[in-house]
Amino acid sequence: MTRTTNSVLPGTRTDGWRLGLQPIQLATLALAAMVALPLLVVFSGWLQPENTVWQHLVETVLTDLVLNTMVLLTGVASGVLVLGVGLAWLTTMCEFPGRRLFDWALMLPLAIPAYVLAFVAIGLFDYSGPVQTLMRNSFGNSLWFPPIRSTGGVISVMVLVLYPYVYMLARSAFITQGHGTLEAARVLGLGPWSAFFRVALPMARPAIVAGISLALMETLADFGTVAVFNYDTFTTAIYKAWFGLFNLQAASQLASLLLLFVALALFGERHLRGRARYHEGTRSGPPRRHQLSGAAAALSTFAAGGVFTLAFLLPVIQLVSWAWEVIAVDLDSRYIGLLWHTLILGAIAALLTVTGALVLAFARRLRGDRLTGSAVGVATLGYALPGSVLAVGIMLTFTGIDNFINGVARLLGQGSPGQVLGGTVVALLIAYLVRFLAVAFGPIESALSRIRHSLPEAAHSLGAGGGEVLRRIYLPLLRPGLLTAALLVLVDVMKEMPATLLLRPFGWDTLAVRIYEMTSEGEWERAALPGITLVLVGLLPVIILVRRSARRTERNDNDSEPS
């Protein structure tokens, strides 16, 4: 990239030139390679044809599984879009009773693992659960009650667990949009609804799309939740091939198709977005909230309260009451170890992953070349694979490297060093990085895309160096995005099961490991204690994040200082 190009495309690349291109490009390629290796291992499943398994799947269940998956994706996409964007708009742009509470409380469901909500929902609302039992005792039958173990049920649970991704990203987009642009739209004659649909929503598109993609990738890769509902999706076929037909090759082939689908969808969205830019206009302070009254206010409180109750209060109450039954027996000194491992792994992984994602986001912004673009694309694919499949891909990569090292050592007559990478904390942390880069990338990239290129350029022209621009312009402006990213990764890592189970060193059990051991034995009461601990630990960062952003907003409310 040269000066000449910069003058052709004014205002897009200048800042990158000064930040130094080579290191960032190398770092991006290194990250992409880290993700690509395990993915290649998964794709290598194609080297060995598995016709029998394919023929069987095609002849029996595959059509249904693909249809089910499509229905689930459509349902979850529309659900998280409506809930996430709707609630974010309500809490940032409108004033209604309880708004201050819901503003942060609506993020809390993020800390609830999806399979936990699934089990609680089925426990409460299925035929043998307390709700229908009560109905039968009062009215004689409960036949009119909608079955929870149904397509509608699984979609509802997924939406309630995944909407916070969209909510958080849309919320910070709406906050940073400020009121200037919207007011301009209103002055130009748009009503409140059309201002929302024609100005605010399109401007928040990168954020909303990032949120929905995360939700959909998680839906596609999910196995735990659909298993609780016995709702068969494409991942069911992957696990069937692996655990039922003992065919890891066929499972890899299926998983790689899933990956291909996600890659195409993401590429398609980028393509559709085209060259549109989403920088905020002249910064004009935080949004001015519209005071709702009467029925509108009551409805808003009811909607926000309803979502919060179903997605958070209900499961938490259920978990607490289960945990209470077993706390005397199960709460022992080993819990300190579990908690410590959970926290330290989560914190370090969050730090690493956010740093990695920051590199990727800058690389994409500063470098327009194809190589960097594809490298970034590859580096953010890890989230689309079912956790177990990715974990095996990573495990095979590490053991491959270990076996190579051992082979070389033997050739040199040094004996066998045994395991070098496999079974170490480093391996586990790399696995988290590979899996969750996409999660951190979404919020950071959408925050970055709202910073006008002229801002760092102005700083440069005032004599600031690359480091200073990063420190004094980018990082402060990116702070909400970085915090959101760190929080999402932290919570996701703490909930993560398959990679933790397969790659943890001896003795490194976490809360999620304990939850797995209990739930897989069907001992939900005993899983509730680590479960509620996980929720509480996950809540702390949410609350810290919320308080920070609330303080910032209030400060701006008071003196309209541009932040």
Added chain:
Amino acid sequence: MNTLLRSLALSLVVTLATPVVLAGDTITVYSARKEHLIKPLFDAYSKHTGITIRYITDKAGPLLARLKAEGANTPADILMTVDAGNLWQAANQGAFAVVDSQTLEENIPSHLQDPDNRWFGLSVRARTIVYNTERVKDGELNSYEDLASPNWKERLCLRTSKKVYNQSLVAMMMARLGEEKTEQVVRGWVSNLATPPFSNDTKVMEAIAAGQCDAGIVNTYYFGRLLKKNPDIKLALFWPNQNDGGVHVNISGAGITRHAKNPEAAVKLLEWLSTPEAQEMFAGLNMEYPANPAVKTSPMVAAWGKFKGDSINVAEAGKRQAEAVMLMDRAGYR
């Protein structure tokens, strides 16, 4: 904040830099049997012998994949899993070494171990019929196959076919009845379902107790756990097929890995696990039946009555598991 970060970093460095020192008397176990069901036994053995046992738990599939990938570098001496299907598969993929042990031969009946001595059952679980005591009449229950008859239309609840326990049950039926007959039975079950299959045995029993259906097929220890929590529940166990093949039984078990670093000590541990002292605890922790026939079952389990169990070698379940999965897919059993 800085101090905290520094101490975090320090402790991490210490953890990472600590070389993995393995004394000669350490045994490493990869286990698909959960920690709370094995740790008390390992603790007892360590106290007894001074040998350290370290382990990680995960599902059988990932553990086997890891064991195979690690090859000669694996730290694992023992692979312990539930379900004969998984053990058979591990043996079939060459993960186990042949063990020549007089003690294990004497303690574990031959149909509960690998014909080629690569794995040994350590506990037995029965997968039997459970029914609602108020809604099922005496003499109505008979065999697994009979649950496919029109008498049970809209009265049956089942767990998902994706659970290995059901795959083994169907695989063993195939061994006894042949593929065609078994498929008819499974199709019959599916058409008798009162509600779509559940994700676990406990939910099946709760539905039966609530009257959503009248009978189902579950592992006995789940029944035991439910009974402990709710002694008045209107459920009872029925032992089917007492005049022919017997109740479907499965095992949890273990084998010595092919590249074990400490095979002699590992074999000794397996031998100890098959002795009456350990067997009582091994089965008792999970309300299962001991694999060693000389050991008494716990009083609560014994109260469910004696039964004739299937005596075909459990290895059949592994051999036919893939076929069983395909059969259930064809029959529309989700």
